Amino acid sequence: MPTAPPPPARPRRLGEHGLAWAFLLPSVAVFALFIGYPLGRTLYLSAHANDLFGAPSRYVGLKHYTDLLASAEFRDTLLTTALFVLLTVVPGVLGALAVVLLLEGRIRGVRLLRSAFALPFAFSVASASVVFSVFYNPASGVLNGLLSQFHLGPVGWLTDSRYALLSVAASTVWMNLGYNVLVLSAGIGSIPDEITEAARLDGASGLRLARSITVPLLGPSLFFLTVVSTVNALQSFGQIHILTRGGPDGATRTLVYSVYQNAFAYGSSDFGTASAQAVVLLVVVLACTGVQFGTLERKVHYA
Amino acid sequence: MTAAPAETGTPAASAPAAPARTARRPRRSPRGRLATAVVYLLLLAAVLTVLFPVYYVFAGAFMRPDEIAGYPPSLVPHSLTGRNFSGAVHAVPLARQYANSVLVAGVITAAQLFTSVLAAYAFVFLPLRARRVVFGLFLATLMVPWESVVIPNYLTLSGWGLGNTYFGLVLPFLASAFGTFLLRQSFRQFPAELRDAARIDGAGHWRFLWRILVPLNRPVLAALAVYVFLSAWNQYFWPLIITRTAEMQTLQIGLSTLRDSEMADPGLILAGVVLSLLPTLVLVLFGQRFIVRGLTAGAVR
16 A cells, blocks of 8 residues: 655654544544444344344344345345346446447547436436336336337336336436446546557457457456446345335345335334345445455556 | 547647548448448437436426326427426425435535545545554445445434434435545645645645645545535435435435325426436536546546
């Protein structure tokens, strides 16, 4: 880890050490109270049974965890979570990659187009989900309205357990597209012009240029985007809460949504079970970010 | 940041610019023309797909109920009715929730800028024995998903009697390791000569920080502010569980309530969405370079 540019040459007065801690205090206090302590308490809660109001009653060790692993419902939840990650990350990253590569095709109006693709970024999770819930409405929604023009449907986008997860994933891909395009555009912008120009002079263009030059040099950005998208997908909550409430019949119940249902929904206060699930979530997310930190070194070398 | 337009040569290659220019503009063979046409077509299809929801939100917000749900569905509003907007603001206390969101996101942004500036300053310009350990702990907080600590935080703040209050909405978000990290990167590049000059002129840490360092770091602070504001504005999980009454809820929760209560009147829901979109739409259209800078700070550089 590099140190500050001009490290204090001579030993400073004690006052400066005090000042440093005083400057750090507000942040440290917030982190300790709302991240450090809660981490411990989540572990504590996950190892305790609780009464109807969620107050921890007695120590049960790993019982919540073993119960979870034994429950078919929880295995479904994990599977749904993994599926949701796949269905959002893969199309989200590849779609954005296709868009930015097409935008590299020396065409007019690139700036305008890029702004257009970034527009979904203006939507919050809630506003995008509310909009898609209007689209997906089986009776009055525009999707079934258009399908009926071709004598198709009506499709139960959110009520049919075959389509619900796909529909939620599709809305998620749409709302993330703006961010993904912005990240990859910035990545392309940081590729030195000389490299692309040299390749063009050598006669490379179109797909060849993309495959041999742009995509490999975009590697670090793609990697970053994949990790961020995965972690975001794992933490998705708003779209599921607004579109399906985890239904139909648990078809869209992901890990985070399960935490919410056990802890907060319908007057439920099963903090023990919910905390055990929160710990599972923590482990999964740490594994994903660990991958990123582990490869940071490599990235720096060829970036 | 943006791809250089095809017509401008790179300044370094000014001498052979003329031949390079012709070389870089390949003759359009029939095959090349076809490829360009395909690129345009694909982009057109993609942009229409992506923009259709945006368009329909605005179109639908001005449609009467029978237009939206009619057969065949209309894609263009014929009536340009304003009833949806007045209906939306009466169905839920949207104005109050708007104010709540502005207040909450504003306070979080101001506080995070303040606490991050102080922490970053301590990391860069002040002697700190455990610098690496403390900084490592700061970074570690970035790896903890909020949903893993949401239950204890809910218990803590409710226990303090701060459920359903503004304090409850903002307290956990008054500091940010991301902001500290971003500002630390920027502060480290501050020229040592300027800093020494300030010191020789008798400026202490406090004065140097606010009179010189902060004003000279305005771009990165703006990027951070936009990023923090957007994240706070978009929050959903925490405001959902910590608030109970419509008067304390933020705009995002209000939208979802509006959807639940006015399911039969989609135009009204879309009008609510349009109102909620205005600030972020302005930010995305006019503050894009700040957004990109804030969002990709962790990416390549």
